[in-house]
Amino acid sequence: MTFLGICQIFFFISLILLIAKPLGLYIYNVLEGNNTLFSGILRPSEMLIYRLANIDFCEEMNWLKYTQCVIAFSLVSMLLTYLLLIFQNLLPLNPMHFGLSDAPAYATKMTPDLAFNTAISFTTNTNWQSYAGETTMTYLSQMLALAFHNFVSSATGIAVAIAVIRGFIANRVGTIGNFWTDLTRITIYILLPICIPLALLLVSQGVVQNLNPYLTFTTLDNHNQTLSFGLVASQEAIKNLGTNGGGFFNANSAHPFENPTPLTNLLEMLSIFIIPAALTYTFGKMVKDTRQGVALLTVMTIIFLIGTLVTYHFEAKGNPNFKPYNINYATNQLGDSGGNMEGKELRFGIANSSLFAVVTTDTSCGAVNCLHDCLTPMGGLITLLNIELGEVVFGGTGSGLYGIIVFAVLSVFIAGLMVGRTPEYLGKKIEKKEVKMAMLFILIAAFSILVFTAIASVINFPKDSFWNSFGSGTNNLNNVGPHGFSELLYAFSSCTGNNGSAFAGLSANTPFYNILLGIAMFLGRFFMIIPVLAMAGSLSEKKLVPASIGTFPTYSYLFVILLISVILIVGALTFFPALCLGPIIEEFLMRQGKLF
């Protein structure tokens, strides 16, 4: 580790903590329907949307109605995306003729299972990509099918989080807001106004933004090279801001056209973290006790810093087996381009690559600026664990907040009993229904990750199977042994956690993986949103209990420690055995000189 590297990490998190409050306050005002900076310009368009879509913006929904709206909206837009992808070859803005007879040789076919996987992936804010953007997607698909979801899936997540908070503040009201107005306001007042200047900033740094056909030219050493283009900057902005993570290009944020400079790298990391961080302040503001939000932000920051420093430490140390050959050896000789540089971009170096890897897995973003497959076993462990903790360390836009609230509810329930009262969180008694929904939330994640990985690790396919190539399902892995296992575990963790980043190394574009991973993403999104909203509904019908000295204070340092313990213990206890067979044993074996 270098001093400068550590400084950059702390500089980054300081910026986040600095922006969290003003942005959180702005989000609060937007969602309360207050007048804000852009109200003058945007209010007419908001009203126009309500009129066109025939939305009664005064309606207050109960949890069931709210959930129905979330699901209906998602399913319909998922279906439209599926159709758009399937028929993308017939639609305009396809300069490379993908899906047509004169498509370039490198083009990937848009199969129904790939379209299925992709439609679910973008609707669920996962952005898992079984395809490479520049060889599969037409410009129209990128803009309309994918970028559209980048906005609305993120807005949906935020809306659900806000609805959950309303469940806490409602005093026997039973309603938790209006999904349509939440969705509209978040998109046009929050996401769009940030994305536009962000995209322009990215363009200024060299991110491409055009509709040109790809450019093929001959390089100095006489090879043909193709430069792919597209409306990259605009999509890049929302890709990160909405914690979507689906790259325009296959290389994602490692690609120079997506993330050309250290400055864009910082901007991208900031935009990934900023909304989840700000939402904690919005939360505190809404429950009329900003200390509550600060406590959650503290928990997130501490786990984030531990993860980052551990990853940075191991990446900087590099692979001990390379020591005799004097390559890539440690940052103390080579600065931030020493250590484990395999799979990393020189323009980012070890610190910014480690930081990006942790940022993107702490949140459910999934954009990558280095190859996670090439991280050291311990670095890989952190990225895996980050996802498996439930994407609550900052987490996805909205999903991170409601996720950590679920953990807070569990912490309060387990430890809150120790103060001798029926546990309360934010003035609401935590009883049967809340515990049931919180446990469902934990269970579904554990089920989807563990059971699907188990199926994939032992399944065998007959010859000429439609589902997959012949033989074991693990044949699709690039690596064997524990590293192969990590690749498999990472794929299902990433999809269930709606992260979408890939450890890589898994050839996932087969019907078997496309569908199984698609189901994992679907479970990981909607089967977690439903229990969370049901919990909010149950809470909204309860009486607010005033806090007394006998109430367990959920803003104290003790609560912070408790919440960290519960998040780590629940996550670790569930996945420790599996992790032992992946990165942990790989680390021990690497020390013995055995690599995979």
Place this chain on the structure above:
Amino acid sequence: MTNENIKKQSKSIYDKKIINRALIDAFIKLNPKTLFKNPVMFVVLIGSIITTIMFFENIVKGYKFENLLFQFQITIWLWFTVLFANFAEAMAEGRGKAQADTLKKNKQATMATRETVRGTTESVLASSLKKGDIVLVKANETIPSDGEVIEGVASVNESAITGESAPVIRESGGDRSAVTGGTTVLSDWLRIKISVDPGQTFIDRMINLVEGANRQKTPNEIALDILLAGLTIVFLLAVATLYPFSIYSYQSCPHKAPDLFSLISLLVCLIPTTIGGLLSAIGIAGMDRVLQYNVLATSGKAVEAAGDVDTLLLDKTGTITLGNRQAVEFVVAPKIAIQDLADAAQLSSLSDETPEGRSIVIYAKNYGIRERELSDKDVTFIPFSAQTRISGVNINNREIRKGATDSIFNYAKHNGFTVPYELEREVTRIAQSGGTPLVVADNISGLLGAIYLKDVVKGGMKERFAQLRSMGIRTIMITGDNPLTAAAIASEAGVDDFLAQATPENKMELIKREQTGGRLVAMTGDGTNDAPALAQADVGVAMNTGTQAAKEAGNMIDLDSNPTKLIEVVEIGKQLLMTRGALTTFSIANDVAKYFAILPAMFGSLYALNANTHGPLWALNIMGLHSAQSAILAAVIFNALIIIVLIPLALKGVTYRAMDAKSLLQRNFLIYGLGGLVAPFPGIWIIDQILVILHLAPIS
């Protein structure tokens, strides 16, 4: 059942009889139907059955002795885990059952004299009495069922219910009309209208309650059950998927993947067996503790709610104050000697048998005035009359009068005396400081002075209320006094608030107001007019001396009729929840150590260079356990033994201290959270050492 009985039982958690009975019950409770209600222990039961079958299968297959020894021990300890949990529950039930037996003995087949429609009487079995029947009970007969006295006055021995052998008076009308079946009339007779149907009597309900026959899980218990079931499924997933994972991992490894014995061991160690095994014992023991205070809770829910109480409504008289006003000061009028006042005060009170009167006689002795016989003089006592609000005595020609301020002032004026300004001022002072002034005058010197009667606050109440405050509980004093007096006593007793000139209506209003603010309210009451408020309150403790209506409205009955006990009930409720939280935290924190014992044991051979060395994951064996078998066994044994070790804690509850939530949590989090994380490491290590010493597990 007498008081001594109860005390004896409360001392002896380890009563031999109870233990013996619990040992048998532990086996009876193996019935899968009962165990199914406890998901955690049900999983252990299934695990034990599977390992048992496999063990016998392996004997037939002719496995090596050392493998069979390991499998046998795992199987046995899994069975012990279930049995220990059953034993804990049986122990908790044991004391209740013993109490129920005593009660049943009292409820022998009594006969009753029932009045018929024609006005004659007939003898019927007590158990055949129905609601509305009228019975006649004479001296030395047992009251056959619960009812209301409609005629007669009698002294009744209620020790069968309360354990208190001093007889109580029961009479028709008023607040002392309720009688309980199973109690005995000592003198006189009573005509009683039966108020319950057979099987619904107080004793029947009490037997059911202490037996735990129709014990229902409390809301918090259900919520905790869901958490535990959820965790069990999570760990089931983690362990079940470990099998396919290890098939993949062992592909390139010549050694054998972990077998079902170690997988089941891991599962049983991970699922929260400690709290799962002790949960129902905690609940039953909580109810039992309440009973040991001679409070009968109609449901566990009520006890749990007591822990949540935010506001306590306490009656002033009898709860906060001793109940009787006492003379504490003589205030003389100008130019009157204090001895004269004391003398007059005592003389006028000699025939006054009220506690106030007696206290004046006794207080006067401080001024050297002795009690004396007045029989030789010409003495006429004037008894207190509500109209004049005056009492007194005529000795020869001297008239001494004592009474309410206005009345005596009028009496003095009537006799031609003036009311000195100083005395008027003193009287106001007494009233303002919460006391009751009694003014004394005679027909010779006019106004002599005033007696300061004071409500005496019970000792230690102020500290008690301060404790409650530190627990976040507000106390509100309920009194019929005027606001001035009430305020003074409230500040002396240290309550947070008071309701003066209380009526049933404004009492009810107060409860509703508190509840609308989201607060849980507890109160005590005994009169019929308390019944609506008792029913409205979240925790209503009815006094056993109270009316039937009050007893039915409340959700707890205090057999000793001591309203102060509400505070203890609140503490027991809190302790109950704390014990659950502490053991849940402990149970979950335990898992960390178990991972470090079992995972290296299971996967120690993975990527090992040869059969005699350990693979890389053996490095996780940070406790330095001897061998794979000893490590797994040690974890399983620790997991089973910890249940036994914690039974006393589950039955007694964790130590309760009145402090604010933050310090309480900090304390318990350190003891049970951090303790739970650390304790298993040495525990498992010691068991591992013992196993190796006893040659029950291989040394490497």
